[in-house]
Each structure stands twice: as C-alpha cells, then as structure tokens.
Amino acid sequence: MVDLNEFHKLLEGLVSLKPEKLYAQDFLLTWEKSLEDLKTVLKVAQIIRFFRDNNVSPKVYDSGLAISIFRDKSTRTRFSYTSAADLLGLQVIDFDEKKTQIAHGETVRETMNMISFMTEVIGIRDDMFIGVGDAYMRQVGQALDDGFEHGVLPQRPTIINLQSDIDHPTQTMADLLHLVDYFGGLENLKGKKIAVTWAYSPSYGKPLSVPQGIIGLMTRLGMHVVLAHPEGYDLMPEVVDLAKNQAKLYDSKFEIVNSMDEAFRDADIIYPKSWAPFWVMQERTKLLKAGDEKGLEELEKQALAENAKHMDWVTDEKRVALTKDGKALYMHPLPADISGLNCEHGEVTNEIFERYRIQTYKQASWKPYAIASMILNSKFKDITAVVENIFASNQPRVKYSNF
Amino acid sequence: MVDLNEFHKLLEGLVSLKPEKLYAQDFLLTWEKSLEDLKTVLKVAQIIRFFRDNNVSPKVYDSGLAISIFRDKSTRTRFSYTSAADLLGLQVIDFDEKKTQIAHGETVRETMNMISFMTEVIGIRDDMFIGVGDAYMRQVGQALDDGFEHGVLPQRPTIINLQSDIDHPTQTMADLLHLVDYFGGLENLKGKKIAVTWAYSPSYGKPLSVPQGIIGLMTRLGMHVVLAHPEGYDLMPEVVDLAKNQAKLYDSKFEIVNSMDEAFRDADIIYPKSWAPFWVMQERTKLLKAGDEKGLEELEKQALAENAKHMDWVTDEKRVALTKDGKALYMHPLPADISGLNCEHGEVTNEIFERYRIQTYKQASWKPYAIASMILNSKFKDITAVVENIFASNQPRVKYSNF
C-alpha cells in the first residue's frame, strides 16, 4: 500500500543534505539557519506527512512533555504545535502564567528550569511588543542552557518560536512547503515573483512577523521579492536590510514599492496582509510600558485614521487580473479580514478569498509537519537514520485501519 | 483470567447486527440512527467495558487529537469524554474560544478546519439556546465535510454531541446501558413503564435535552413512556411529535399527563428531573440575543414564580410507594437538587436520593463507554473485526497488573 518509490525519492533528497545548525539548536529565526538546514526541515516535514498519510507512526517518544507558552491568542498555531508534539509522542501542557507563581517574583531563569525536568520542547508565542518576544525566547534559552550545563536538566528542551516580534518561522516554513507542493519543487521557485504587500484592515496593531519572515526567507531562494506598503508602513529596518543583503548573496531580487498594483503586476504569488507600521508598534510598546492609557487610545485613533486613508489596498478582481495570467497564487496566514464576510472593508474581497480559500487551508495544513520536523531535527543528529528506522519499524498510527 | 464465555456471548450479540449509519457518521441525535445502530453502540460499549475490566487495552491510536468544545459547564461529560478518548489513545485538547482568534472574525468554516489537521473526534456541548446547539454542530460538520472533500483534512473528524438544545445522546445511551444492565437485557425493557417527569427545582433555565432525549429513545424500545409535567412546561413540539410517531412504529406506548402521581403509578423506572418550559427557553434565547438584561431578569422572576407553584413535584417516599412494588428504579443525570442536602426544596428528598445514590453513580459510569463506542463505531467499518483483534492482541492496559 505504501508507495516505496515515493519514500525513496523523498529520502534521496534528504541524504545529500548537510544540516549544520539544527541538531541541539532552537528554531527562532529562519535566517539563523543555513540553506541546507532549511531544506532539511522541508524534506523531513514532507517525509513526516508521507508517514502519516501512509499510516506509519513517527512516534519517537514513549513519554515526555511539550510545553506551550502563549503570550498572545492563537488557534492554528496552538493546534499545529499540539498536533506535532502529539504525533511524536509528547504530552502537551500549556504554561499559563496566571496559574503559576510568576507574579510571586519568580525569575525566568528559575521558572524555565522548574518546568523542564522532563520537557523535550517549549513552543513560545510572544509577538505583541517590539524588542520583547525574540529577546524573551533567548532569555529562556539561556536559562535552559544554564540548567542543562549544571546537570539540573537531563535534556536541553528545544525552543520553537511560535511567533515573535521579528519572525514567524513555523508560518513561513509551512508557507514554503505549500509553495514547493504547489509549484512542484523548490527549484521551481527560482525567478518567481512574490508580492508581499500591506493590506487595509479595520483593526490595528497586527504583528510584523509574517511579512518580515517572508522577505527574510524568500530572498534566499532566488525569488523576485517585492515588498509593497503605503508610505510610513515600514517593517523593522534590520529585517529589511537583511532581505536586501540576502537578495545579493542568494541571486534573488528584492525591491520595495509603494503601490499594490505595481507589486501585483506579473506576480506568480501574492501575499497581501495587514500590519501595523513599525513606529506605531514601537510607540505602542513604550506607552504600554508606561501604562499610558490615554496615549494608547490616542495612538489607536491616529493609526486607524491613517489606515483609513489606504482602504483601497484591497485584493480584488481588478488587482488579481494584473498578476501573471491573472492567476497568481494567493496566500494568507489566516484569519483574513474579508470584505462583506467578517467586516465591511477588509484585506480581500469575498469573491477572491473564496476562489483561493481551499488553497489557504492547504497552506495552513503544512504547519504541524513543519513544527514536527523542527522538533525532530533538533533532537536527532542523524535524521536520515531516524526516518529510515521509523519507516522500517512500520508502526501503524491507527491500528486495524484496513477494517 | 479473562472469561472467554462472556466475551463470546457479547461478540455473538454483535455479529448479528447490521449498523447502517454509524461508520463515518457524526452522532448528534439518537433518532437519526437505526435501531440496529443503537444496539451496536450498546454492544460495543459493553465490550469496551469488558476489555477494561479484564485489563485488555482497546487503544487503537498511536497518536491523534480529541478536541472538546464546551459552550456550557460540564463535569461528568467532560471527564467521560476525556476518559473515552484517552482509552482509545487520543490526546484531549480543550478548544477554549476565549484563547483563540474567534473574536478576530474567524468563521466556523475556517476554524474547524484549522484545528482538525490531526484530529479524530470533536465533542461539542452547546445546550443553552433553543435553535442554536444542534445547528452549530451541523455547521461544524459541514465545515469538516468541505475540508475533507477538498483534501485539506486527511481524515474527517467525528462529531459527538455532548448535549445540544435537542438531544443528549451520550447521556441517554449511558442511561440505556444502565437499564440493560439493571434489567438483564434490552429485551427485558419491553413493556416496562418509564415515568419521565418534571420536578421542582429552585434554579431555572435547565436544558430540555435530557427529557427530550429519553422520550426520543425509549419510545423505540417497546416501552410504556409517560411524560409528566405541570401545564405549560412543554418540551419542543417536534420531539414530542417524534415520540408519538415512534411509539406507533415501534410497538411502544407514549402518553403525556399533568400529574406526577399518575406517571409514577406502577412505573418500573422513574426519571424525575427539572427543566425550563420550552417557551421560556425560546423567550430567553430572544432576550439574550437582543441583550435585554431587564427582560431577562423579568423572565427569570416570572419563571421562578411559576416554578414555585409546583413545589410539590418532588420525588418522596409517598410517591415512590406508588411505583411497581414501591421499588421503581430511580434515575437522574446528576447533579440533582436534593431537599435538605444542597437546597431546601429540590427535585428529590434526601432519603430517596440516598437509597438510589449508588445506582445513579452506576448509571453515570456507563458514559465513558458509550462515548468510546460511538467513536469506535464511527471510525471503523467492520467493528466486529476490530473488537476481535483488540481481544486477540491482548495488550494490557496496566502492565504488571498481577504484581
């Protein structure tokens, strides 16, 4: 029943790769990983999906915890993380800061050791404040290093960034898996034009991590990456600079324009999504720290008024017609603000969204596999041997599945 | 140690059944299932209980999620669902709408796909509002159908109704398992009189799903079903009509009376429980939608005043004496309002409740098995082969249990 040829083809792609910074490493930013690392994550994600589709259980743990720390709301990432951990045999437990003694003066250094005696992985979402999320994850990492080195922890839990202020690697790697699937291979992405554009939304304060993550990843793949936004809606300058440099290094093209039409023109892929300007996010972080309620209200009013000037940044029939053969692949991390469905004026018209809806769901469907791959790659040095052994063990995920 | 004869007797009963609407189906209302379907669920529940009692593990999943969505409070159903899912090998994760992006404009269509990439079953309680709960479950079902058909989901999660506005099938099937156990067989229920009666409670707004579920199920078993309530405390008319029609079709008897004494007279089984009148539940739903706080207060006052007129609808020594030999089996889904224990005047006197307390606990004890059976029957077509294989595998639930 299992297609041996398909498995061997997937395996062949894996054998030739030489990952450098996956084993015993956290996964915080895609650009901290080598290209071979990223290709390894993609390949192993595809293999895990192949396993599950063929009822082969990739359960490698007989016990162990996977902790999640969500400092912001989450639906799909929460369930993707849970699914990935469960698939590998880990029990998921949410670390709810309200139910703990954090307020009691406990330090991050201490807490992270206290919860990690039998913990294999810690997934963290901390995306609300500029300068906070990524820094927090690194602080957690240092605490875990300290505990592991001093013999407090029998294993060093792997940290998976489930969205920080800077990057959203489980999202962008899932996006990339979808693109590889859609275009029939990573090599087919070379030269393709992807438009990462701002879009109008009636809400405010959406994180920058997705557009940042996309330009930080796609500029390494030989793609033509166009970032488009109204004036003032800049991303973090460090990430924009990184994208520029990478474009040079990796034979890609990166440009910034202030026109959605220009970005869409002849694009193979469009990724329109709202975000708050960098300066607004910075200001917001400051006001929040200062507890300046009135200032925050003012800022929101001002930001929404500014947003309202750009209500025409919407993905509609007319704009999609500008793309390559009028058929660019539309992408969104979801949930989207859909005009006439869940808001009056949003990021995309209902007509366009409905045309690509199933594609956006398929895009999302890769996230559990991306996460499972990140975990597995961090935990096992010889990943090829591991997947070969999983395959050979032929342990069914569902017993009696043929009945 | 395992009683082979008992297993073979249980298996024999199963082999002859021809379920029609269990495999690959949700379980929302018992009356959507054929009588053979229901008998199959009963038999498989008994077999799963036999397995657990004999330390045979019916774990069929090496991994997979069971999601619970509770839109109302729950103790026993929550733990029964968790126990059932765990017994089969699934990790339970509660979908807490507050922690998600639902408020962020996410649609049911989308959310349900996003949480289901590795999900085998979704249990839903939504029983507060007339016209809402059952409809919501069907909406979820359509979303999952859509995702499965379009290749978004590798499996179609089964929806289990953990109490809707219309029916409470995990409760009533557990109740039926208890009756089968108590009276020594399903065939022994034929001709038995069951009194489903309203009872006074100091609280207000209790769901209709239990009495509705009971008259919707027991009228298919050749029983004499008497529904009793004060005037005005009607159930949903569709369900009452259904019970009437079923009584004719299935050689049962169904009558409605306005006297508790009349219902209890010569009853073999008494099932007295408070509920809100249908019109009150409808009115309440309207007022809640309109956000009419004052109207809601008025309605509560009015309903409680009406309730207070029927304080004599209590199960006490005198009334139980009216039943068959004064020894009818008392049933309750729990928790009960017990006069002198947790309220001044309730549904039942402490004396009577205490006499039947252990029986009501045993009644409840069947719920995990009813749910596990619903899941297993939905997931496997040849259920006989599956239980035979579980038995043959002889995997212990507790290792070293003889030490």
Next chain:
Amino acid sequence: MVDLNEFHKLLEGLVSLKPEKLYAQDFLLTWEKSLEDLKTVLKVAQIIRFFRDNNVSPKVYDSGLAISIFRDKSTRTRFSYTSAADLLGLQVIDFDEKKTQIAHGETVRETMNMISFMTEVIGIRDDMFIGVGDAYMRQVGQALDDGFEHGVLPQRPTIINLQSDIDHPTQTMADLLHLVDYFGGLENLKGKKIAVTWAYSPSYGKPLSVPQGIIGLMTRLGMHVVLAHPEGYDLMPEVVDLAKNQAKLYDSKFEIVNSMDEAFRDADIIYPKSWAPFWVMQERTKLLKAGDEKGLEELEKQALAENAKHMDWVTDEKRVALTKDGKALYMHPLPADISGLNCEHGEVTNEIFERYRIQTYKQASWKPYAIASMILNSKFKDITAVVENIFASNQPRVKYSNF
C-alpha cells in the same frame, strides 16, 4: 550502556525493605507512613531516575487519567506532577472547579466519583486555610472509598497531597532525596544538624506546610533538628508536639529557639523560609469565612508590621559563616524572596542565593521522581518485581536515542 552494577545496588537496597502502608494507600502525611515506607519511596524514586537517565521507559499504563486539583497557584509542583504521571503513561487533566457544576450544588462525594471512572491518581493542592486542606483530601478519599466499595469505580484512585495546610510530602521527600544524594546516603544524615528557620519576607500569609513537613520528617532520621523563629511565629502545635515525640522515638534531637544565629551555628543544612504565624493563619481563615474584608485588611497590615520587626532574619554571608565550616547546604522550596533580585529585603541575599542556586534547582529536580514513586508504590504491591520487570522490558523512552 546501562550500568548494571548501579541498578543492582539500587535494587539490593529495595529488596530488604518491607513497606506497610504504601500499597493501595493515599499519600497525605509522611508521618502516617512507616520508616520502611519512606525508605521504599526514596529507593524507588532513585530507581525511576536511574531508568530515565538510562533511557528505560517506566511506562506502566497504556491509558488512564491523572487528575490535578489546584486550589492554589503552582508552578513546580504542577509540572512535577504532570511529568511523573506522563512518565508512567497517564494523561493529565486539570479539574478546574470554575468549569464544572460544583457551584450547581454538586457534592464532593458525587463529583469525585464522577471524574474517577478511569482515573488512577488525583493530586490535590489545598494549602490556604488552616483546618481545610488535609480535611478536604480525606473527604475526597472517603468519597472514592465509597465509590470503589460499591462497584461504581473499577479502581480506587490514589490521592497525592500536593501541599495541604499540614504537610507538603512531595516537597519534603524531594528534599530528602536531595540530601541523600548530597551527603551520599540516608545513613550519613544521622547526627547532622538541620536549621529550619523562619525568614523575613515582604509578603504575608505563606503556608506552614513546608517547615511543618520538614520537622515532621527529619526528626525520624536521627538528625539534630532546630526550629527557629521569632516569638509568635509558631507552627501548628500538633505538628510541633509530633516532632518532639518523634525525636525521642527515633534517636533524633529537636529543639526550638528564637534566634537565627543560634540555629545556624554549626548547622550542616540550613532551610530558612518565611511563613505566617499559626494564629494569623487561623484568624485569616475565620475572617475569610465570615467575608470580613475590613478585618482581613487589618490583619494583613498588622501581620506585615509584625514581620517588619524581624527584617534581620535574613540569610547572609555573616550568618552562613556561622554554619559548619561556613559551608552548610542551603535549601529552599522556591521561589525565594531574594534581596536585591526580586525584592528589596527578602529571605536571603542575592550573593548567598546565587552560590546555592544550582543546588536548589537540583533539590527541586527530585520532585517528579518522588511523585512517580508515590504513585507506583500505591499501585503495585510487589514493587521490586515491577521495577525488575521494567528494567528487563528495556523499553526505550526515546527511540533511536543513539542516532
């Protein structure tokens, strides 16, 4: 790879022990257990740690629930309990009283049966009110006995005290495991001086269970136990009397002094920790029951003012210098109030805490093993046979761990 000699040495220590009150018993107070019981718990905890360190999975359950009930906040105990249950194969589910029908008039007697149909262990923290926590755990135990005896429950879940008003046995047994590890054997603790002393804290109302648990345990080990606190900061008189009596019975020494210096002098171990005076905890419980908000505020003010008089009860360089060779082992259940780190004036200076920080983390690291041992000992009569079989089964916790 596994050190057979080490395993056999651990096993030898176990074989000779004759536990009396572990199998089929709850674990509420260490002093309800025989000394052989406690030694058995220690030995099995060490063996489970040995198993995990050597990648041998002590999973004995193929399915089953471990319920946690936290009536007070918790970080390390929550994760220790979860880790222990997971290691043995149980799925952890938190019983959140807010999400249940408890408020609906449900009795403890009933609820505990309703959640226990497939439950192996219930861990409870209830430490806030004098006279409540331990009593509640025993009430739960009676409810479970009742259900088990009447055939409602197929197994009697074991209750583990995760901190009551009287004792904190998972903490003190973990502490003892740390001492055994640190001093190279239980027999080496004989004659050692341990200073259990009050310490100043800017907060108020900390439970008494840790100091009570320590004097209730260490006075059975031939140790020299000194309890030190300012006048008025008494512990529960029953526990103090118990410690006195035990000291006589078990060839230990127990004294109470009102000077931190005196307690520290020549101590081998120092355990300085803040707590509220017994009378304050009693008064607080009364006021809380009476709903006397104003009285509570008054009490807090009064208690903090009293605390402030004893700000010099701090563990600093000068005091540590008084201990045996200036090198006593510092212990704390964490989190500690650390002067200059998480408060201005606390229980210990940053300098001292930092010196012993890793030791306090190692102390905490024993808790999951202590809990797993308590569970296993309660569930299996022939514990030696069980650990021998686990070892022989050689089931890996992490598959492919050598890759």
